[in-house]
Amino acid sequence: MAGIVIQQNRPRIEELLAPYAAQIGDDLPGYRNHVYRTVTYAMHFLGNSAELEQLVETAFVYRDIALWTDRALAYLEPSEEIALADNAKYGWGLDPDALKGAIHWHHKITAYRGPHEEVIEACRKADWIDANKGMLHMGMSKANIEAVEAAFPNHGFHDALIRLAKDNNVGSTVGGLIKVVMGIIKW
Known part of the structure; x- marks a missing residue:
């Protein structure tokens, strides 16, 4: 693959993160850069498709958001719900199935096959890299x-x-990590 395109500022990411900044708190710089890294990887896999950019940026902002908003260790479904609600509320017009799929399958161990495969698989691979x-x-x-x-x-x-x-697991790192793995890993 050719060299990667790195965009230091993505206004949509900044706009989408802003309402959640207080809840994410001190973790915001790390989460923000995680979003930027994974968006950069996914967009590279997608040939920097302008058509898919909004979907990818939105999916990556929301995919882990419930770790902070809901303090949920099994955070995929609550993150999907928040993303879908905001998509409807703000009229972004993103395909709800593609948005939900990009969030739901981003921890899938094996390759994703199914509807919206190109974007979901790019997001899955990007997250695994990071x-x-x-x-x-x-x-x-x-x-x-x-x-x-x-x-x-x-x-x-x-x-x-x-x-x-x-x-989020009342003091047990091992128990929390087990809950995370059980709640987010997909086969």
């Missing part, structure tokens, strides 16, 4: 991953996930 800090490349070059990570530093995002697993 979730394991680039150890699994999912077809992305190491140089591209390094460029994206340099542009959008982690800011403790992965540490925040471990903390949230503990905090």
Whole structure:
């Protein structure tokens, strides 16, 4: 694959994150950069399709949002509900099935096959790259991953996930991580 296009400022991401900034709190810089990294990877897989950009940006802003809004460890379904409600409320006109699918299947271990496959699979691969800090490349070059990570530093995002697993499970990190895995991993 060719070099990756890195956009340092995506107004839609900033606009969508703004209403949730207070709830995300100190985790916002890490979550924001996680969103930017994964959007960058997914858009690369999609050939930087302008047609899919709004959907991808929206799905990645909302896909983990319920970790903070609902303090939910099984956060996929609550995140989907928030995204679908905002899509309807603000009249974005995004395909609800594609939006829900991009959120619902982003932790799927095996390749996604089905409706909206191109965008859902790009989002799934993008999240896996970032979730394991680039150890699994999912077809992305190491140089591209390094460029994206340099542009959008982690800011403790992965540490925040471990903390949230503990905090949202009443003090047990191990129990919280088990609940997270049971609630979000899809086959």
